[in-house]
Amino acid sequence: MITSAVRGVLFDLDGTLLDHRAAADAGITAWVAERAPGHPRLAEAARLWEALEEPHLAAWHAGECSWQEQRRRRVRALCAELGLDLPDDPDTAFASYARRYREAWRAYPDAAAAVAALRGFRLGVLTNGAQEMQEAKVRAIGLAGQVGPVLTGEVLDGCYKPALACYTGAAAALGLPPEQVLLVGDDVAKDVTSPAAAGMRSAWLDRLGVAPPPAGFPRITTLAELPALLSGEHLSGHSDLG
Structure with a gap:
C-alpha cells in the first residue's frame, strides 16, 4: 500500500x-x-x-x-x-x-470531524489569502491549534499556489518531503494538478459533484471520505502517487 x-x-x-x-x-x-x-x-x-x-x-x-x-x-x-x-x-x-x-464565516459541517480523524498526521493549511485574515478564519471556525500551521505566500517566501515552490515550501514547513504529503482542496489547478507536478500527492474535493474529476486523480465529495482515502482504498489512482 x-x-x-x-x-x-x-x-x-x-x-x-x-x-x-x-x-x-x-x-x-x-x-x-x-x-x-x-x-x-x-x-x-x-x-x-x-x-x-x-x-x-x-x-x-x-x-x-x-x-x-x-x-x-x-x-x-x-x-x-x-x-x-x-x-x-x-x-x-x-x-x-x-x-x-x-x-458570515462558517466551517463546513464536515471540517472539524475530518481534522479530528487525522490525529497522527502532520497537518497544515495551505492558502493563497493574506496571513492575518486566514489565521483569523481558522480561529473563527474553531480549528486553531488543531489543523496545524497556516501557510500563505507571506510565510513561504512570496510563493503562492500554483507555483511549484509553494508546495515544496509547504511540505518543508511540515518537516516532510512533498511525496509524503497529501493536499486536499477544491481547485483543480491549484490543489490537484500543480501540487502533483511538485511531487506532492493530491485529492480533489468536489463538494458540488458537477464535473468529472481530473484524469487519474482521486476525488472526494466530502471531507468525511478522507480517512478511507488515506487508508489506501482510493489514493493509488494517479501514477505519480505510487
Missing part, C-alpha cells in the same frame, strides 16, 4: 474548510443592498463580485499592487459594473463589506 508513506495532510482553506463563497455572497449582497436599496441587479452582485476576486488577487500575488490596493480595485470595478457612485474612501467601503463577510 502506498499510503504508508503519507505522513502529512495539507488542507486548502476557502472552499475546503470554510465556506468562503457563501460568506462572500452574503456580504456583498448586503453591502450593495445598503448602498442601493432595490437595485435592479442586486441578484447579480454576488456573481460579479466572485468574478473580480481571482484577477485582482492574482495581481497582488504577482506583486503588481498591494493587498489594500487590490481591494480598492475590486470595489471600484463592482461599482462601475453596477452603476453605483464610486465611494469617496474605497478602504472604508471595503471594510464595510469585510465586516459582513466576517460575520
Whole structure:
C-alpha cells in the first residue's frame, strides 16, 4: 500500500474548510443592498463580485499592487459594473463589506470531524489569502491549534499556489518531503494538478459533484471520505502517487 508513506495532510482553506463563497455572497449582497436599496441587479452582485476576486488577487500575488490596493480595485470595478457612485474612501467601503463577510464565516459541517480523524498526521493549511485574515478564519471556525500551521505566500517566501515552490515550501514547513504529503482542496489547478507536478500527492474535493474529476486523480465529495482515502482504498489512482 502506498499510503504508508503519507505522513502529512495539507488542507486548502476557502472552499475546503470554510465556506468562503457563501460568506462572500452574503456580504456583498448586503453591502450593495445598503448602498442601493432595490437595485435592479442586486441578484447579480454576488456573481460579479466572485468574478473580480481571482484577477485582482492574482495581481497582488504577482506583486503588481498591494493587498489594500487590490481591494480598492475590486470595489471600484463592482461599482462601475453596477452603476453605483464610486465611494469617496474605497478602504472604508471595503471594510464595510469585510465586516459582513466576517460575520458570515462558517466551517463546513464536515471540517472539524475530518481534522479530528487525522490525529497522527502532520497537518497544515495551505492558502493563497493574506496571513492575518486566514489565521483569523481558522480561529473563527474553531480549528486553531488543531489543523496545524497556516501557510500563505507571506510565510513561504512570496510563493503562492500554483507555483511549484509553494508546495515544496509547504511540505518543508511540515518537516516532510512533498511525496509524503497529501493536499486536499477544491481547485483543480491549484490543489490537484500543480501540487502533483511538485511531487506532492493530491485529492480533489468536489463538494458540488458537477464535473468529472481530473484524469487519474482521486476525488472526494466530502471531507468525511478522507480517512478511507488515506487508508489506501482510493489514493493509488494517479501514477505519480505510487
